[in-house]
Amino acid sequence: MFAPVLRVEIIKQDQPRPCQANHEAILQEEFEVLESIFPDELEKLSDDAVRIRVEPEEPSTAHPLTLYLSVKYPPTYPDAIPELALEQIDEELGELREGEEEIVLEQLRNVAEESLGMAMTFSIASAAREALLGVVFERLKQEQEEEDRKTREYEEAEAKRTRGTPLTPDRFVDWRKGFMKELKAKREREEEERVRSMMPKEREEWKRKRDRLSGRQLFEQSATLATSDEGLYEEGAAEVDMSQYTREAREEERRRAEDEEERARRGLVGDESDGE
Known part of the structure; x- marks a missing residue:
């Protein structure tokens, strides 16, 4: 093998x-x-x-x-x-x-x-x-999420800034007192300006009526009573006709006073009295 x-x-x-x-x-x-x-x-x-x-x-x-x-x-x-x-x-x-x-x-x-x-x-x-x-x-x-986050923060901050203090009954009462005080002072200033623009005789007539009126009535004499501000807070206030204190009425009163003064100066008033 x-x-x-x-x-x-x-x-x-x-x-x-x-x-x-x-x-x-x-x-x-x-x-x-x-x-x-x-x-x-x-x-x-x-x-x-x-x-x-x-x-x-x-x-x-x-x-x-x-x-x-x-x-x-x-x-x-x-x-x-x-x-x-x-x-x-x-x-x-x-x-x-x-x-x-x-x-x-x-x-x-x-x-x-x-x-x-x-x-x-x-x-x-x-x-x-x-x-x-x-x-x-x-x-x-x-980036979009970050932009949305900034937008939300801005909107929340603006809402908080403009939202202010929550209104309560006590805060409303305090605010109304302050508002009415400012409104009264404003009307008094307007009334003083209106009186200064009157003619002397008109001013005397206004003083006589003022002396006869109560404080409430005098306050209601103001033309601003017709505004909506007062209507919001006082109901049932009496409407006062102020047409006698319009410019046309004052002009008419002034002309009548001048005519009377002129007639008195010329002695016409005395003559008429004698004729009567």
């Missing part, structure tokens, strides 16, 4: 393993597809790393947000998700705020997990655009 012969195959160190060759082929094919989809946005950094310029699906002038999405592929890609990072391009194109980057990357990792076993870079880049749009919307939402 012959002894079995052992055959040993020697694999050269520089010869790629089947899995490694498969990985490189898949990656090379994906790079070609990405270059056709992102001719201006894609930049190949090395044989296993690229970065893609991404922006929100609906860019906002108020919140520009264009970034680099960096993708570094592991040796077992696409059976393992790549390393992902977001990088600022410049200040004018915007940047992520505190907490926003981790939110976006978490969404991208979830998309990568769902795409294991197949080319996933395009899906990750598309998800990045959606995630950045969500960031912009969230910023706008927060």
Whole structure:
């Protein structure tokens, strides 16, 4: 009998393993597809790393947000998700705020997990655009909420300022006393001005009537009694005829007084008395 012969195959160190060759082929094919989809946005950094310029699906002038999405592929890609990072391009194109980057990357990792076993870079880049749009919307939402909060605070402050002190029966009584006092003082001033505008004889006649009137009657002589202010607080007040104190009546009284003075000066009054 012959002894079995052992055959040993020697694999050269520089010869790629089947899995490694498969990985490189898949990656090379994906790079070609990405270059056709992102001719201006894609930049190949090395044989296993690229970065893609991404922006929100609906860019906002108020919140520009264009970034680099960096993708570094592991040796077992696409059976393992790549390393992902977001990088600022410049200040004018915007940047992520505190907490926003981790939110976006978490969404991208979830998309990568769902795409294991197949080319996933395009899906990750598309998800990045959606995630950045969500960031912009969230910023706008927060700004609107802040604006609404300031508006509510302003309206509440204005309402409090204009609302004043709650009205109670005691406060109303105090206010009415003060109002009536001011109203009486106003009428007295108006009465003084009216008396000063009278002719001397009219003033004498007014003084005689004043002396004969009671305080209540004198107060009711004021023409302002007809206003709605007094009517709001006193019912059954007697209506006073003020027609005798109109401008026409005063003029008529003045002419009659002048005629009598002129007749007396000429002695006509005495002659008439003698004739009677």
